[in-house]
Amino acid sequence: MSSETSCTNCPLRRQAAFRANEASEIAFIERFKSRQMRVAAGLPILLEGERSDRLYTILSGWAHRHRSLGDGRRQILNFLLPGDFVGLQQELDHDAMHGIEALSDVTLCVFPRQRLWHLYQEYPSLAYDLTWLCAHEELIVDENLLSVGRRSAVERIGMLLIHLYKRAESVGLCSDGSVRMPISQQHIADALGLSLVHTNKTLRRLSLLGLIELRGGALRIGDLGRLRQLADYHALPLRARPLI
Amino acid sequence: MSSETSCTNCPLRRQAAFRANEASEIAFIERFKSRQMRVAAGLPILLEGERSDRLYTILSGWAHRHRSLGDGRRQILNFLLPGDFVGLQQELDHDAMHGIEALSDVTLCVFPRQRLWHLYQEYPSLAYDLTWLCAHEELIVDENLLSVGRRSAVERIGMLLIHLYKRAESVGLCSDGSVRMPISQQHIADALGLSLVHTNKTLRRLSLLGLIELRGGALRIGDLGRLRQLADYHALPLRARPLI
DNA sequence: CGTACTATTGAATCGGGTCAACGTCTGTGG
DNA sequence: CCACAGACGTTGACCCGATTCAATAGTACG
Known part of the structure; x- marks a missing residue:
């Protein structure tokens, strides 16, 4: 092979x-x-x-x-x-x-x-690993549902960006504190149940606050502590996951 | 035993x-x-x-x-x-x-x-059955996320009530076209990312339209066809599911 | 009866949606 | 090299669905 x-x-x-x-x-x-x-x-x-x-x-x-x-x-x-x-x-x-x-x-x-x-x-x-992967994906959907159902726009976006950053980092896609994220604002809007326009305005706001930098398809988190607090983020286990 | x-x-x-x-x-x-x-x-x-x-x-x-x-x-x-x-x-x-x-x-x-x-x-x-059950629960959460993210309040409530009705029916909890549902309006609101007040008003509206009857903790669907269309409901497989 | 939970309704408010332009960048073809 | 198209991002004005606040009814139960 x-x-x-x-x-x-x-x-x-x-x-x-x-x-x-x-x-x-x-x-x-x-x-x-x-x-x-x-x-x-x-x-x-x-x-x-x-x-x-x-x-x-x-x-x-x-x-x-x-x-x-x-x-x-x-x-x-x-x-x-x-x-x-x-x-x-x-x-x-x-x-x-x-x-x-x-x-x-x-x-x-x-x-x-x-x-x-x-x-x-x-x-x-x-087989056990497959079940684990399935259960873990459900956890992620759960988390997104909590966001969409109960978080405000700022919180949702903060949440999603931390989440994606952490996940990308865990599989080695982070270099120099920055992650290439091939997603448009439309994708963020579609994931969070927001309109494109409001997503744009909210991202803008987070940028101006210095909490994130999202330029040229790359995300850098400006102030993880404050962003995490703002979004009420709780980490999911990202280590020791099975690979099939 | x-x-x-x-x-x-x-x-x-x-x-x-x-x-x-x-x-x-x-x-x-x-x-x-x-x-x-x-x-x-x-x-x-x-x-x-x-x-x-x-x-x-x-x-x-x-x-x-x-x-x-x-x-x-x-x-x-x-x-x-x-x-x-x-x-x-x-x-x-x-x-x-x-x-x-x-x-x-x-x-x-x-x-x-x-x-x-x-x-x-x-x-x-x-083991296979357990994975199936896990995947199936994820489907249900997916569906709820679609509702909360993209459906209007009327659609969400229509969706949820059909969904719960069908599921209850599939496990024999339906008698005479009616299902006992031990959930308050607060629970519906919490499931759909709505406020209690708006949930109440929307339920009221669906009742007045004759689409549902929700009295004394029992749900009867007045016009399944119209409700289904209103909510853009698509059935999940409810038969031949594993039991562990 | 009183306490507590649940349902109902109206009024005021607001977060986020919709509409409509405009800017920016990139690639493409004349 | 420039003109143009198309995708994506940005911004303002206005509007509406949903939230919040507040008050009133049922209803269950000890």
Whole structure:
């Protein structure tokens, strides 16, 4: 197998955020994986309402998971970063309730859903990991729901930016106190249930207060302490997460 | 084992909503289960921030899962009905990010988290079921997030009432076109990110339009077709769900 | 009966939405 | 090299859905 697709040499495994796996587990993942796939920024990975028998791990790049209403109103449910696993939410014999879209150019590891059952039979530790990943994603959606339901616009944006910064940092995407974030203000608005205009004004306000710097697609947090307090941020565990 | 705690005779298993299990699986569940537990209406099952090593299945009654902010603002994340499984969201060595509270008197099946790993090793089919349940709960939270982020107050309430009605119906809690719902308007407001006052006025409006009847804690849907259209409701799969 | 929780309603207010322009940057083709 | 299109960001004016405050009814229960 080429080094490009070898799970043993997976660049993500070098990140401290992920827990180590047994060699046998990694070997299984390598056999489970059917191929790698690239999706260009802005293109769909999964269409809302589509039926799919694939599972994915994000190897590199950013994406988002979203649902929309009949008239086009759209809600981003969560953002997907390297190491995130997607596809469990949908059932084999049902149309997907959500869509997935690449935010930057994305590389995905593709797994055939048909062989998922085999994983459960042969590698209980990996099955356990999958459940963990699913539960953890739910925590993230929970958090976003709390924001959208109960936080003010400033708090929501503060929250989301800290959250994304921390997550990106945990998978090694932070350099020099700054993270490249391939998301537009429209994406932030769609994730937080705000209008584009109000999102812009609020971001502006946070910038002027010196709490954040968001320029040229890169985010730097100016005053983490104050921002954290403002947004009532509570960290989720980001270490020792499984990687499949 | 007394018939009260026998999983083979579990009253929920008589409901068509749940998929049948092998006798061996049920026997395992019965051994996995440490005890049964009753919690009175209004009391906590799990406190936000508490550490717990228990997993629960709701055997009867209603509950809700919630998170709150430092200053007391509270968001209900989802409602728990008979057959729902809770506890996976939190990690063994972390404080719970959410709380769980009984809405009515609730009976729970209690499982020791320590033996969860044993389940994964010995009963991959049940492990698979647990992942399914986790993914399904995420779908419900997704849906609620879409509502809170993008639907108007009328749409949100329409959505939630249809959703709860359908779920209750699927586990046999509907009699004569009407469901007993042990939730106050405050709970609806907390679930939908609305104020109590506005929730009341909106409910009133839906009643006057003849779309719903909500009296004495019982909900009847007056015109499902129109309500469904109004709320842009799309059904989640409620059949053949696993029961652990 | 009194206490406490839940529902109801009106009035005033405001956070955020909508509309409408304008600016800025980048890439593209004449 | 410049003209133009298209995507994204910025800003002001106005409006509306939802919040907040406040007061009044039910209803359950000891």
